[in-house]
Amino acid sequence: MSRSTVWTPGFWLDIFDELLYDDNELNYGDVWSLNFSYTQTDEVTKEQRKRGWKVYSHCAFGNFQCGACRKTWPSARVVLLFRYRVRNGRGTVIMRPFGQACRRCQDGEFDLPGFSRKEVEHALLRLFSKIRKNCYGEEEDDDVSSTSSVKVWTKPHENTLCEACQLGICCQEDD
Secondary structure, eight states: OOSOOSOOHHHHHHHHHIIIIISOTTOSSOEEEEEEOSSOOSOOOHHHHHTTOEEEEEEEEEEEEOTTTOOEEEEEEEEEEEEEEEETTEEEEEEEEOOBOOTTTOOSOOBOOBOOHHHHHHHHHHHHHHHHHHHHOOOOOHHHHHGGGGOOOOSOOOGGGBHHHHTTOOGGGGO
16 A cells, blocks of 8 residues: 555554654653544634634645545645644644545545655644644744745645635645
8 A cells, every 4th residue: 555545543643642752752741632623723712822722734745535436636735734732731732634525526525635654744743843832932943844845736736626725724825
């Protein structure tokens, strides 16, 4: 299996825990957890801000497979939305992957992406860098942030097929 087209939350949880506990990415004595919400948006209310919530949006490379016709396609513009906070010794991350619809079927159904291990690690390391900066006051990691500007877009982005575009939060504007 060369590229995963299956959305696997357990894969993200395993790598999150590896980076957190084996590599000590957030070594501040707080206990962190990763959860998933398939309805969250990038909006943070004033009340949520008071409770410490922050949002980070990451653009990743993923692979999709249509649930109806089984067609597969890659995308360099897969939006991952992370909401996070640390409070009373507990850190919480809530993640939402955004889907894309099949060009062939055009049925309005958004399929969720699959990711390589390297892509998951990259997304989580960027997230941890944001957490260290925004929750613990560390400087942002230059090594991690500079890699995000190396993306090369090869095909036009079809915003009518992109769930994040429909909600106005796609990373398309990053080019």
